[in-house]
Amino acid sequence: MNTAGDGLDLRPFHGVRYVPERIGSLAAVTSPPYDVVVRPDGLLHLESADPHNIVRLILPQATEPQERNDLAAATLDLWLAEGVLAPDPEPALYVYEQRNGDMLQRGLIGALRLSDASEGLVLPHEDVMPHVVEDRAGLMRTAAANLEPLLLTYRGNGSATGATAVIERAVHRPPLLATTTEDGYSHRLWSITDPAEQQQIHSDLAAHQALIADGHHRWATYLRLRTEHVSPTPWDYGLVLLVDTARYPLRVRAIHRLLNRLPIDQALATARAHFRVREVPGPLPQAMEALAEAAAGGNAFLLTGRDDTYHLLDRPDPALLHRTIPTDRPEAWRTLDATVLHSTLLGHVWGIPEDSPADIAYIHDTQATVEKARRDGGTAVLMHPVREEVVRELARQGVTMPRKSTSFGPKPATGLVLRTLTDD
Template identity: 30%
Template sequence: MDSGVVATPALVARPLRLEPFRAMMLAPSRIGAQASARSFAQPYRDVASRFAAWQRSGQLSHDATPAVYLHEFTTTGITIRGLVGALDLTRRAGSRDEVAVFPHEGVHPAQAAELADRMAEMALNPAPILLTHRAPAGLRDRLREARRTSPEHQFTDRSGQYHRVWPIRDAPTLGSIADHLRAARVLIADGHHRYAAYGLLRTDHPELAPASDAGLAMLVDQDDTPLYLGAIHRVLPGLTLGDLDVLGATVRSVAGPEEAIAALAPDTVVTTDGHDWATIALPRTDDRLAVEILHDDVLRALHRPEIAFGHAHSVDEALRAVARRRGLAILMPAPDFADVLRAAEKGRLLPEKATSFQPKPSVGVLIRSLRDESTGRD
C-alpha cells in the first residue's frame, strides 16, 4: 500500500478513559450480512446518508442518551465480553511510564491516512478497535453487577454470533468504571492502523472536533473472557529446504507433519515445502518472542527481504500456498499474551502480522457517529 515505511502510533497517556457515546446499531437482520459490510464501502461520502435512510426505515437505531456499553458476543463456542466506549485520545504520553495504550505492531502511514480519510467521509467510527488488559477485581465485580439486569439488546446475527448488550448510563457506575480504569495499561489486540487513524482524524480533520478527540474501542478483560491468541505463519516463495543449509545444525529433518507440529515451541519453528518437513531451533538468549527471532536472525541469514513474505492464519492455508507455488511455509508457535504485553511495555514493535487475536465481533453492533459531538444530534 505504501513504501513499506513502518511507524509507531502515537501513545495515549494515562488515565485511560472510555467515555459514553450515543451508539448506532444496525437491525439484527443486517448485522453479519455481507451486504451490510459492503454498506461501508466506497463511495464513503454516501454512507452517512445511507444510514439516515436506514434509520427512517427502522433498519438502524440511534440511542438518545450516551452510554458506555457492555457487549458480550458468542461465536463458535467462545464468549467474549468487553466495555465499548469512546477512547479519549487527548493526552499524549511523554514517557513509557505514562503510556495507557500499548501498540505491539507498527503501522504504514499511508494506510492509516487512508483510513482516517475514510472515517471522515463516512463521519463514523464503524467498528471498535480491540484492546485487552488484565482488569482489577473491582471492575470485574462491577460489570458482573451490570449483567444481573436484562440486556437491552439480545439477538443472533446473520453470521451466527449471539450478542447481548447492556448500556451503562447511571453516573455512579460510570464513575466507578472510570476509577478502575484510571491506572489501566492496555494492549492493542486488533486495529493498529485504525488506532493510528484516530490520531490523524484529530490533526487532519479539524471540522470533526471535538468528536475526533476520541475513537471507538472495545476493552476486553483477558482474565475473564480471554481473546484467543494465535500464530500467523510465514510463506517464503522460491525457497527450498536446501536453502536452510546456511543455518547449520539448528535445522533438523523430521519424519512428517505430526512430529513436526508437535515440536512447535517458543524456541522451535517448523518448516515444510509441502512434502518434506524440518524444525528450526531458535536461539533463546533474551526475552524476544519466536517471531522476533525468526525475523531478526533466521530470515536475515537467508537474505529474504520482508516485502517478499506471505502470511497465513492457519496451517492448512500455509500448506495450500506452497502447493500452489514453490516455496517454504514456516509454521509459528502461538505467542503468549504475557510475552506480547511485556514486549510492548518495553517499547518493542513486533514484526508485522505477528499475532492473531480472535474472535472479533460482527460489524454493525455498536457504531459511533462523529456528527453527534461535532454538530449535535442527528
C-alpha cells in the same frame, strides 16, 4: 463525569446499529475485522451473505484508494438515510459478550479519549506498516466514522467490582441484540445509559493502562487523525472494546505468513544451509503439533506449498542469528520466532522485503494460509503463538514486537455497533 484523568478515559457515544427490520439477519451483515477477511474468497462470501454486509464499508471494492473511500462514505450515508443503520437515542457505553463453548469474553465498548499521554496509557506491542495506516486513515477520514472497535485489554483485580460489577449486572437484563455467527460464536450487546453506572466504569478505568490486543494499525490511525483536527472534536476519541483479562482471559494465536513469490522448493533449498529442515507428516493438525513440540525447544517454523508436504525448520545457526538480529533489544525480543523470521529468514536467507504486499501477506487462519499457498504456488510459513505474558512484559518495557506477531481473540465482530464522527 470527570473531563480527564491519569488513566483510561472511556466515554459514552451514540452507537450506530443495524435496524433489524431492514436486514435479513444480524449474523448476515456482520464480518470479522478488516484484516482477518481472507480476500478475495472471504470478501465475496461476505458480500453475497447480505447486500448490507458491513464488509462493504470496511473493505469497499474500487480501483483507486480514494474511489474506495468515497464509495464507503456514500454507502454509509445511504444506509443511514434509508434507515438500514440508525443511531441509538441516548449516549451509551456498551457491554459486549462473546461465547463459544467454554470460551466466554465480556468487555466494554466506548469512545476512548486520545491524548498526548496516550502512548503511556495504551501500550502497543507490534510495529505497524505505514501503507496500512494510510489506507485506514483515508477510509476513516472520508467516511467520518469508526467502523469497527479495536481490542484493548487491561488487568483488573479479577473480582466483580468497579467496571466488572456493572458488566455483570447488565448481562442479567434483556440484551439490545443477540446473534450467532457462522463461526459458532454467540454475540450479545447491552447499553449502559445510567450516569451513575457510567461514572462507576469511568472511575475504575481511570486507574488502568491498556495493552493493544488487536488493532495496532487502527490505533495508529486514531492518533494520526487526531493531529489533523484542532481539539475539541470527535476525532479526540476512538472506538474500542476494553476487556479485563484477569476476569476474562483472551486466547493468543499466531499470525501466519504467505510468501507470494517464493516457491516452496526454493524456500527449503536456501534455508537448509542455516536451519535444520525435515519433513513432518500431515495432516495439518498433526503437523502443527510437531511445530508446537519443536517450538518448545527454540525457534521453529512450519513450511508448506504446492507439493502438499510439510517441512519443519528449527535449530537455526547461532552464528547467523548473532549476525542478523539486533543486539540492542531484550533477550525476550531477540529470541521471538517473529524476530528470527523477519531479521534472519526474510531479511537474510530469502531476501524478501517485509514492506511489500506483493511479496508477503499476513493471514490469521491456518487452513486458509495453507490453501492459498497450494493454490497460488507460494510458501506458507506457519507460526507458533507467543505467550501473553511475554507480549505484556515487552510492551511495558516499551519494546514493540515485529509486525503481526500475535493474534488475540476472540476478536469483536464488526457491524454490531459503529461510531459516526459527525453527530457524536
